Amino acid sequence: MNVESFNLDHTKVKAPYVRLAGVVNGTHGDTIYKYDVRLCQPNQEHMEMPALHSLEHLMAENIRNHTSQVVDFSPMGCQTGFYLTMLNVDDRDEVMAYLEATLKDVLEATEVPACNEVQCGWAASHSLEGAKELAQKMLSARSEWPEIFGSEA
Incomplete structure (x- = not known):
């Protein structure tokens, strides 16, 4: 399959984790690294969804306070995680430090x-409390982020 995540056995992974999911070398020397941030x-x-x-809004805005190398932070359609796309950042520990902060x-x-009709395409669908619960859940499992596959893998 052409899409990297379609080739990942989703029954073998153990969330939460941070995984390098793709690398693209640009024609002008830069490299794009795509990280699977699975919650x-x-x-x-x-x-x-809220x-x-x-x-997504909070992470996309605030991660840029920690690094200028973010290209994008976007949700997965399956609603299990996000993709963090970075320019020239191939150190997963560094990425995990940005995510933790x-x-x-x-x-x-x-x-x-940007939780308003001018800056957001579905401004009615938000939950600050829900976002904080997700953030706390992910932070509580910080020591597990480097482990991608469970013991059954």
């Missing part, structure tokens, strides 16, 4: 950025 166990749980949506920012947030 929920595939096919067993998922993020509810919480996911708010977490940003999730801590989420816990301190008092509002969801």
Whole structure:
């Protein structure tokens, strides 16, 4: 299959984790690294849309306070995680440090950025409290992020 995640055995992974999911070398020397930031166990749980949506806004905005090398932070359609796309950042430990700092920012947030009809395509679908719960859940399992596959893999 052409899509990397379609070749991943979702029954073998153990969320939460942070996984390098793709590398693209640009023609001008830059390299794009795509990280799979998985919060929920595939096919067993998922993020509810208002919480996911708010977490996306908070993470996309705040991670850029920790690094200027973010290309994109976007949700997976399956609602189990996000893709973090970075420019020239091939160190997963560095990426996990950015994610940890940003999730801590989420816990301190008092509002969801760009949560209005001018800046958001579905402004009615947000939950700051839900985003904070997801952030806390991910942070509580910080030591597990490097482990991608469960013991049955």
